[in-house]
Amino acid sequence: MKFIIAVFTLSIILEQWNFHVTGLITGLGIGGLAVAMAAKDTLSNLFGGLVIITDAPFTIGDIIQMGSIQGVVEDINFRSTRIRTADLALVTVPNSTLANSPITNISRMDRRRIYFNLSLDIETTNEQIKRSLGRIRQTLATDSEVYPDKKYVYLDKITSSSKNLMIDFFIKTMDFEEWLKAKEHYNYIVLDILQKEQVKLAAPRSVIITTNDDGKKFEDDQAAATEERLPSRD
Structure with missing residues (x-):
């Protein structure tokens, strides 16, 4: 109340001295609004930095992913966080x-996923598929580096041109290079099994539509001339 009385008294005195108090107050209001707008982003980043520091969804050295950005956290301050991507670019992201x-914190995962979806030739027999799936399941079951739970090896889908296998499991490593080596290792294992069962991968197919003299359309579903074959390891 005392502050309001003081401001009111000061405005009367200034009016007596021919000061345009209304314009001054309006100017102060606009200036304050401009300052507030300018400080909005700074305050948002400051509070964002406090949230990151207190909640600790990640720390320096962690590998994180946010949208299309993935990399190692190199620095966290009150305004922004710096992330070093795989191509060594340094990305600065506002904390707000x-x-x-x-945010996905990849460093806090306790396992990595390996996933295959293989399209087999439509002529592959049921017995070939069953034997191949059985051998893949047995290989995963006896591998100590594979998590015993959440192993999925199934005939997943049948289309007009292929029979698709799904192979989905987790391994006990978080190291990126070790994960790549494991993927390569299991790629070769699956290739060996399919070769021994004489199973071919599905070849790309094309549909040719022709029209006869009566205007009737015919579809001819043909395999591409270049058939996709399994590479030899000899």
């Missing part, structure tokens, strides 16, 4: 953006 976005 990080605080309001879904």
Whole structure:
């Protein structure tokens, strides 16, 4: 109340001295609004930095992913976070953006996923598929580096041109290079099994539509001239 009385008294005195108090107050209001707007982003980043520091969804050295950005966290300050991507680019992300976005902390995963979806030739027999799936399941079951739970090896889908296998499991490593080596290892294992069962991968197919003299259309589903074959390991 005392502050309001003081401001009112000061405005009367200034009016007596021919000061345009209304314009001054309006100017102060606009200036304050401009300052507030300019400080909005800074305050948002400051609070975002506090959220990141207190909640600790990641720390320096962690590998994180936010949208299309994935890399190693190199620095966290009150305004922004710096992330080093796989191609060594340094990305600076405002903390307000990080605080309001879904973040995947890859470093805190305890396993890595390996996933295959193989399209087999449509002529592959049921017995060939069953034997191939059985051998793949047995290989995964006896591998100590594969998590015993969440192993999926199935005939997943049948289309007009292929029979698709799904192979989905997790391995006990978080190291990126070790994960790549494991993927290569299981690629060769699956290739060996399919070769021994004489199973071919599905060849690309094309549909040719022709019209006869009566205007009737005919579809001819043909395999591409270059048939996709399994590579030899000899």
